[in-house]
Amino acid sequence: MTSDAGMTRLAILCLYLCTAGPAAADFIRSNLRFTLYHELGHAVIDQLSLPVFGTEETAADSFGIVLADRLHPEEEMQVILTDMTALSRAEAVERIFDPWDQYMPDAQRLARAICLAYGLNPAERLPLARALGMPASAADACVEDATQVRAAWAPVMERLRPKPGATLTESLRPGRHGKALRLLGQDIERVNEAIVLPRPVPVTNVACGEDNAYYFHIDERIEFCSEMVEALSARGLR
Numbered sequence: 001m002t003s004d005a006g007m008t009r010l011a012i013l014c015l016y017l018c019t020a021g022p023a024a025a026d027f028i029r030s031n032l033r034f035t036l037y038h039e040l041g042h043a044v045i046d047q048l049s050l051p052v053f054g055t056e057e058t059a060a061d062s063f064g065i066v067l068a069d070r071l072h073p074e075e076e077m078q079v080i081l082t083d084m085t086a087l088s089r090a091e092a093v094e095r096i097f098d099p100w101d102q103y104m105p106d107a108q109r110l111a112r113a114i115c116l117a118y119g120l121n122p123a124e125r126l127p128l129a130r131a132l133g134m135p136a137s138a139a140d141a142c143v144e145d146a147t148q149v150r151a152a153w154a155p156v157m158e159r160l161r162p163k164p165g166a167t168l169t170e171s172l173r174p175g176r177h178g179k180a181l182r183l184l185g186q187d188i189e190r191v192n193e194a195i196v197l198p199r200p201v202p203v204t205n206v207a208c209g210e211d212n213a214y215y216f217h218i219d220e221r222i223e224f225c226s227e228m229v230e231a232l233s234a235r236g237l238r
């Protein structure tokens with residue numbers, strides 16, 4: 001028979017395996033999801049030749065949040081935001097501030113994402129936004145900003161909407177190999193049901209020597225570096 005101490009150790013092990021496993025998987029998938037939507041934002045801006053006010057990186061971030069808000073049920077959206085926050089906070093302490101970077105500093109980029117996500121659904125996201133660091137004094141401005149951002153993307157989303165009766169084409173065309181693509185399989189399918197790009201965009205997962213992902217304007221494709229899943233796994237956050 002198992003001793004009490006043994007049972008306690010088993011219970012602790014089970015607690016670890018039963019909670020850390022799914023949470024870690026959520027953490028990886030959530031951050032891959034937002035990366036996919038951000039890179040898709042670059043593809044949309046490129047293929048529709050959209051004028052961009054501000055940096056393209058900021059526009060791709062806002063597209064990513066607006067799209068995630070449309071695609072995901074509230075519970076999933078809150079998990080994505082929580083996991084994005086955990087990653088961004090971890091990266092922020094490692095990054096050296098560079099005023100010439102195309103991205104806002106991590107902490108500010110994250111704050112804008114939380115602010116926008118909150119403003120898109122203030123009725124349901126206030127407790128989460130506050131828990132993720134949004135000050136109460138920022139709430140009204142976030143709602144105003146989100147209203148403007150949603151209005152800016154609305155005609156673009158309308159152009160991307162599948163035409164009634166038309167045969168669905170696969171806008172995102174995932175490669176066969178790579179963990180990121182396996183983890184994102186259902187999300188890519190969901191994107192393909194929700195939007196139609198003017199031209200298909202291959203999505204590949206290859207080793208590229210860094211923890212990153214790209215949209216390449218030159219040949220209109222999205223590339224996930226395999227190092228990204230490895231780096232997310234290694235962080236083991238949440």
Ligand SMILES: [Zn+2]
Nearest residue numbers: 038042057060
């Ligand atoms: Zn980007």
